[in-house]
Amino acid sequence: MNAREFLAPLAAIDGQDQKLRSLAGLHAADSLACLIAGAQTLEGRALTAFYRSDGVPEPFAAAAAAAAVIRFTEWDDIHVPSCVTPGAVAVPAALAFAADEASFSAAMASGYAIGTALGEAIGGVSALPETWPGLFAAPAIAAIATSTALGLAPEIKAQALVLALAGSSGRHGRPSGTPSARWLVIGEATLKGIRAAFAARAGFKGDLDLLSPGWLRAQSGAAGEWQLPRPDAIRSVGLKPVVAARQGMNAIEAFRRLIAAGMEPGAIEEIRVSLPPAAVAVVSRPLNLEDRLSTIAHLGLQLGIAAFEPERLSDVGRALPFGPDARSLAERVVIVADEALCEGAGWPAKVAVRIGAEWVEQACPSIPGEDGDESRAREFLGRKFVSIRDVDPKAERVFEALLAMETGAVRRASEMLYQALAIQGTRGNATRPNGSSVRETIDNVKRRSGRETREERQ
Secondary structure (H helix, E strand, O other): OOHHHHHHHHHHOOOOOHHHHHHHHHHHHHHHHHHHHHHOOHHHHHHHHHHHOOOOOOOHHHHHHHHHHHHHOOOOOEEOOOOEOOHHHHHHHHHHHOOOHHHHHHHHHHHHHHHHHHHHHOOHHHHOOOOOHHHHHHHHHHHHHHHHHOOOOHHHHHHHHHHHHOOOOOOOOOOOOOOOHHHHHHHHHHHHHHHHHHHHHOOOOOOOOOOOHHHHHHHOOOOOOOOOOOOOHHHHOEOOOOOOOHHHHHHHHHHHHHHHOOOOHHHOOEEEEEEOHHHHHHHOOOOOOOOHHHHHHOHHHHHHHHHHOHHHHHOOOOOOOOOHHHHHHHOOEEEEEOHHHHHOOOOOEEEEEEEOOEEEEEEEOOOOOOOOOHHHHHHHHHHHHHHOOOOOHHHHHHHHHHHHOOOOHHHHHHHHHHHHOOOOOOOOOOOOOOHHHHHHHHHHHHHHHOOOOHHHHO
16 A cells, blocks of 8 residues: 555544544543653653763654653553554643644644554454554654644655554563563664654655565464554544553453442352453463462452452552462453453453352443543543652653643643653753663663563573
């Protein structure tokens, strides 16, 4: 597919549209909340220290660092059909380069549209684990969000797109150690996309016929047909109410409703969770309590946390051990595949809990945002704000300004992004440590996390 044709639907995006602006503000506030939470962790600090080191100009470094930290949290928004997390990339790029609320909203919508279209084209969750849809789409999201924020012409945007995607595969292997390159590659993909936008503006040309069927199939064996991006794609991107793998999110929400209705966690003898087959493999792998991602993805442990340590559902860093009650309940969770649930678009779940001889069931078909209910999405976002430690009152006012998309909200949100990363001052005014400081930060992360790989310990 020619890049010009692929981008043509984006011409319908109007940054003045009030509904679009409202959604842009909602998702920006959500991503910034994730950034604040992630920047407080040891690995988040290592990522920001790396991007504060010499060699990366501002505001490129701020956008790349923010993308890496937001994605690291596993709390950022996600589009289920594409398995792409567009906010982690689109929000930092749009905040770094948009001049006002209209250009910011258009940049957000354009980035979300491109990212979700690319993720669906390569097969969404079916592309995993060989191809990571979010990583594959990240350079394109950054390139289009940046070029839209800068007000570049459609022809230049098309060049930015193919420059960003040239050489991209979405394959990252299985990065090990702490800090992990799993998150760094998102920052680097974001940086590549931003640079592609600036290169296109400077006159560099790519292959506008890059996006061929053969090229698409080469990225993933699960790839399908090219789908044109939907200008309103941001409407179908849902928020994550807790830090967890999205495949198990509906089950966690269903279980939380049972607990909220008065179910006594200590009396639970068995939990049976039914999920779409595609979601089962991600959330039912053996639990490794020394692996942060394992504690986030493992659905049994997440239900144990929800029952006995609910405040830790928003624990991004996972540095402290979980209690015996949560771990014990995790062992009593059975996860089964249910073909009937494939009809739902958002990995719907059914949870059945046994207390004595009685079974109690609860279903959760969708997550706020994916069902079009913006009011519920805002409610979930409010809970996220409350759960984050040490949020500055000024940050709360920035969130409110974004949710209302007040004049000046984008400027204030951009400043907050820099502050969260300790890349402070104005855009382009950063105090950066030297390389030895970066190395020292990373060494501290390893020592304090206790999560060195076996090879590193030897």
